[in-house]
Amino acid sequence: xxxxxxxxxxxxxxxxxxxxxxxxxxxxxxxxxxxxxxxxxxxxxxxxxxxxxxxxxxxxxxxxxxxxxxxxxxxxxxxxxxxxxxxxxxxxxxxxxxxxxxxxxxxxxxxxxxxxxxxxxxxxxxxxxxxxxxxxxxxxxxxxxxxxxxxxxxxxxxxxxxxxxxxxxxxxxxxxxxxxxxxxxxxxxxxxxxxxxxxxxxxxxxxx
Numbered sequence: 001x002x003x004x005x006x007x008x009x010x011x012x013x014x015x016x017x018x019x020x021x022x023x024x025x026x027x028x029x030x031x032x033x034x035x036x037x038x039x040x041x042x043x044x045x046x047x048x049x050x051x052x053x054x055x056x057x058x059x060x061x062x063x064x065x066x067x068x069x070x071x072x073x074x075x076x077x078x079x080x081x082x083x084x085x086x087x088x089x090x091x092x093x094x095x096x097x098x099x100x101x102x103x104x105x106x107x108x109x110x111x112x113x114x115x116x117x118x119x120x121x122x123x124x125x126x127x128x129x130x131x132x133x134x135x136x137x138x139x140x141x142x143x144x145x146x147x148x149x150x151x152x153x154x155x156x157x158x159x160x161x162x163x164x165x166x167x168x169x170x171x172x173x174x175x176x177x178x179x180x181x182x183x184x185x186x187x188x189x190x191x192x193x194x195x196x197x198x199x200x201x202x203x204x205x206x207x208x
Contacts (some may be wrong), residue, residue, distance in 0.1 A: 025110075030055055030176040034185040040186070042070050043179070046196055055176035062096040062117035064129055064173075067110065067182050069099045072133040073190060077102045084115040092118050108132050124149040124169035126178055127156050134161075134189045 033052045036044035047051035069076070080089040080097035083104050087097050096117050103109045109129065121129075133139050138155050140148050149169035152201060156162045161184055 024121075031181060033083060033180040034176070036183045037067075037179055039072070042067060042182070048098060053175065053179075055174065055179070057175050058120040058172045059126070059175055059178045060118050061115065061121045061125075062093065064121050064126055064178065065096070065103055065109075065115075065117075067178070068129045068133040069102055071182065071186055072103075072106065072108060072135070074102050074106060077105070083111055084113070084117075086114045087117050103129075103133075118147045120172040122170045123166065123173045123177065124152060126173045127152050127161070127182060130161075130181060131161065133183040134185050157175060159188065161188060 031050045031053070034050065034055065035042045035045075035047050038047060043053075043112060055181065070129065076095075076098040078098075079114075080087075081101060082088055083101050086092075087100050089097055100115055100117065104111050111130075128148075136155070138150060138152070144151060146154070147169075150167075151160070153165050153167075153169070157165050
């Protein structure tokens with residue numbers, strides 16, 4: 001009887017820890033960012049079951065390319081030209097090439113021999129691609145003593161794309177981190193476009 005009581009108590013203690021972990025695994029902010037991207041059709045919608053967003057998984061370079069293309073408001077290419085040796089119309093995924101190559105065509109990424117589509121992408125690389133995609137007037141300053149990673153982080157912080165600076169530049173970006181950055185970047189882009197429309201209206205010929 002005593003062993004049974006201990007077993008039951010242990011079960012409830014484990015259950016309590018498990019549910020506490022599950023509850024704090026994903027914050028409401030992270031889930032809201034994922035839902036926001038899902039509603040825009042950028043990622044699959046798992047609003048009813050957020051666990052399927054796999055927010056703690058790392059992000060692949062081809063996935064960031066797809067998000068960057070959307071942020072830049074660029075349509076997919078209609079065919080693949082084989083710009084990269086490791087990205088074709090059939091590998092690694094049929095959809096990847098049409099998003100990746102359009103970024104090259106529009107000068108958002110440089111043409112190299114390989115793109116490494118199924119490699120994980122770092123936090124600094126993610127920021128670089130998204131900042132360029134949104135159309136900010138960012139440019140790397142080779143004369144600056146700071147590394148390119150530190151420069152892009154400083155710029156993103158100044159533009160409110162990130163709320164706090166970070167120094168683990170080469171840490172692989174997780175899905176939740178990318179979703180939050182992408183959601184913020186898209187909303188900043190929308191704010192800029194709205195402001196441009198307002199300014200155009202104010203200074204238009206119809207303004208008295």
